[in-house]
Amino acid sequence: MFLNQKKVKDSKGNESSLIVLYEPHPFAFKEYSRAIENEIVEVVRSQKGN
Known part of the structure; x- marks a missing residue:
């Protein structure tokens, strides 16, 4: 499983972290x-509240 997060800023300059990719891959069961x-x-x- 991949969990990549990216820091982004909104128009007011507030920084937050977003999930940019969540994708299982063929060998995820091994990891x-x-x-x-x-x-x-x-x-x-935590993202549900944003």
């Missing part, structure tokens, strides 16, 4: 860990 899944869930939850 899977509960820690990666938890990180993705937390990032997605």
Whole structure:
């Protein structure tokens, strides 16, 4: 799984972090860990409020 975040600024100059790519790849099962899944869930939850 890829979790890439990018810092962006809005028109007022406020900086935030956005998910720019979340995509499983053919061999993701080999790299899977509960820690990666938890990180993705937390990032997605934090973005829901923005």
